[in-house]
Amino acid sequence: MNTKSLTLRWNKRHWVLLTSLLLVLCLVMPQWASAHAYVVKASPEENELLVTAPQRLTLEFNESLQTAFYNIKITDPDGNQADDGNVQIDPQRPHILETGLRSGLGDGTYTVSWKAVSADGHPISGAYVFHIGEPSGSPAGLKDLASGSGAAGGPLKWIVSFTDWIQYLGLSVMLGILAFLLLRIAPASLQREPMDVPGSYKLLWISYGAASFAALVSLPLNTLYESGVDLNQFSWALIGSALKLTSFGQIWMLQMLIALLIAVTLLSGYDLDRTIRVRIWSSYGTLLLVLGWLLTHAMTGHPAAAEQRVLAVTMNFVHLVAAAFWIGALTAMAVCLPLLTNRLPAKVRGEIYWVTLRRFMAWGMGAVAVLVATGIYGSLVILPAPVLTSLFTTAYGLVLIGKIALLVVMLVFAGYHTKRAKAATGERLSRSLKAELAAGAIILALAAILTHLSPGQPASAGPYQGTETTEDGSVITLQVSPNVTGENQFEVSIKRADGSVVKDLEQVTLSLTHLDMDMGIYEITIPKNETGIYKADDYISMPGNWSIKVHALTRSLDALDAEFSIKAAKP
Template sequence: MKKVKWKKLLMLQLAALIFYFIGVNTVSAHAYITNSTPNENEILETAPKNVYIEFNEKIQTGFTILNVLNSSGERVDQKNVKIDPKTEKSMTVDLQPDLPNDIYTVEWRVVSADGHSVSGMIPFSIGELPEGTAFPTQQENGNMFTFISTMINKGFLYIGFSLYMGILLFYLIWYKGKKLSNSLIKRTQTVSITAIALLAISIISSIFIQTQSYAGGGLLASLSISNLLETLKSTKEGTIWILQTILLVILYLSHLYIWKMETYTDRKRLTIPGLAFLGIMLSKAFLGHPSSSPYETVAILFDFTHLVAASIWLGGMLVILLFLREGIFASEGEGHDLYWSSMERYSLWALFSVAALCISGAINASLLIPDFHSLVSTTYGKVLLIKVALLVFMLIFGAYHLVSRLLLKKKEFYKVSIKIEITLGILVLLVTSVFTQIQTPTLPIDLPFYEEAELGYNENISLSITPKKTGVQNQYEVFVFDNSRNPIDPIEQITIGLINGENETSFPLTKEKEGHYFAENLLLNQPGNLEVEIHVLTDELESLDYSFKMQVR
């Protein structure tokens, strides 16, 4: 009794440790805004003609929402949301003409390229905020039910992949027995049924989980026929779900004959289910984080490689242990010979699988993690390090079991070490199921520059640089105002100087209206830490200077 309690306590401690380091947050936005017009909390002097939002990655057409509401909650947009067909990264909606001064809220929701539904709001105002009012703040939009159900769904999928991959290669390559015992036939049927059932549960339920996430409602939203149809017709996940369902049916039907005739060692009869199974795995690689990578094709290829390698390593170990468990502790006899001959053939595949795991994992990490700081400081990076650590420990135990055949007499210790290795494999699947839902690391968003400063007792200045990016045209705007935010005029001249190391350029601004000066069509040629010097010359030839600092990527 004490031993059972100790094992349960150990598992709980391991799970708690993993979730402590992960710091799971149900709000894991996988697409984020890089530019918008208006900006968040921007105060406009005149009404804009439309609202524009640009994202860091492609967005899908299904379940797109872009509503603009006034302070009374009435819609003031023209309900003509458009996604840019060229980039698929931005969307716009036209506004009603001549909107009055008020506080407005842009409510948006999109399905990102990696299949995650993200939403938010952008408040702005036309005219100054009335005294005592403030912009509305962002609300948390995480859904713990969706997070947990997706994690369980992915866990079923990965276990199903591992078990079926193990069965496939066991009979195609690793097992060389002349005949199948009744116990091996029963175990094969049980494990293959379990693997296909897990795949079926995961694939079938995924359409409802995805729809609930996209629609943003409760459980009833996932059962709505209209929502389900929109998922199938307007999202990549819906298209792949149809393909996976067809392949699942082929896999199941082809196995009905194999189960009935017990022809597990007939390689020809494993061709159709094997191809259907690999098709399901390949289609899975088109979902999730690889879709958000700037090198999508490469990321998909290595994600598929990673998935196959992991399934071979973990699935092969599980299936051989389940099918030939009598030979694990036998010192001689047929069971001993079958187990160790199968394990030796598997070990070579395991070696190449580990190599493929390391290479594909490193490449995918380099595509998704921008720098070392992101690896050690972000949730995604922490989970990746936990996964790597578990795999290293699992590899150590696997190497020990191969090298220590001469220690078979120490059955109790060997039995414990095998259980630890299997436990580590299950923990790897758990971490991986969480891993797929976490925001990939990103560099800080480069928003347009805006800053205010005091020039004197009753003189202030603001500098705006939009969009503050290299290689594109930027607009510079300076506003000179008093403590009551009234424009200061007349001004003889305003000059901007850009200093980047030894490089320095300067140019004058032209007057747009009283107190407002601007320049456009000028390039920020080099990234880095820039110093922006503002030189104001009044009509009385008084010089007012201020230096702003900003970073350009």
């Protein structure tokens, strides 16, 4: 049976069955944790009014925290330190962050700001207030604190994503070239021995060098990212803490060991003084080490915080390997294959070229099936419910849409290449293969970005405006601008059923309740005025879903009530 008929049989039968089976498994497997760590309960609660000063402040998170780069700062109404400086993660309950408070604290409003590193390796931070006795008003500078429970990092997050992307690219090219050499994608007639492929040695070393350099500089970059310190505060002690106390530091040391071993096996695989058997086995060793390096990446990010961590990491690893093989083997098709076929007599170059492409398509279809199935699975379990809503309303979902769109572009190119390979006519596919490869490189960039995005963080939807009608026909309108964590303007207007503005209100009260975290109720009171438009500048402390209840009381003691749901984003 020739390669072409084998490819067609798999195309019609086995790949459809395999893809269907994987998709069914995706739908029946359980979910894992879908976002960075966030506060589920605080004591004292947000905006809680206490009669006496508490002795301790406790923050309970939805998942474990890493034992490095965490802190809680509590300041009194005058801006002085109110905590005792003894911040710790409970050894028996690693999802609890707590600190003691100083004795003799007076009445007023206290500010709590905290930071930590979640189990998935992402820095998180937040701020809120509580009151002892009579509140003293919103503290100055509260809006400048890291509000909410979201990832920190700023521009540094994108630099870290860039180093991840370079590693993905380098490892993909290495995996694809090695697969091209060792899996005999090219017919045996093209090669005197598996390692005899023009350009392969140079490509392997270039991709290895790029991946190794990116991994090397990722240590100080990730240390800065996770610790949240300024560049002038960076020190070797911070790097030591990252290596000893964070999951990234431990994985980084493993990556460096793998990188050193790869250098040895690469040199051995192309050492002409060694036997062909030793060279081939050395190259298989390089292939296994590249897979090990990809596994270290699969062990970081969102799967690291999963309840079923082994399953999450396994699915992520398979997804990474499928993508890396497809993109890396495309590199071999675009760069090495033309150089290899040019060795042959002109009359047989075309035939061998198309046979090689058909062999690659047989492998490629398997990689695509696995890639699509694991991608759908990851989307279903990482994005918070409802999945379709999260897909279009979160930054994670929007980037994922871009990744899916580029995957469709790659599939279109793959279909075109498959058709040409079956026909075995026409010029070589140099330009279209490179175009497909470019789309794959961008997909890897988006994958690196997704690693550092929170699936639960809504994308900015702009200012909010909603209208509700009460039982007596009155219309209550609420506007929140800019509808992000930090300082916002809340505006309420109320009209009667006949369209006239209600001006005889004693006060309007807004009650804010976070729907994703147990942080209590935060109230904003707007006193009466003569305009009929009620405005207040106050803050939203956390991103996510909020319920805002509007309660208006008229001079005749009639109550007008309405409830609104908003999604606040990070600025």
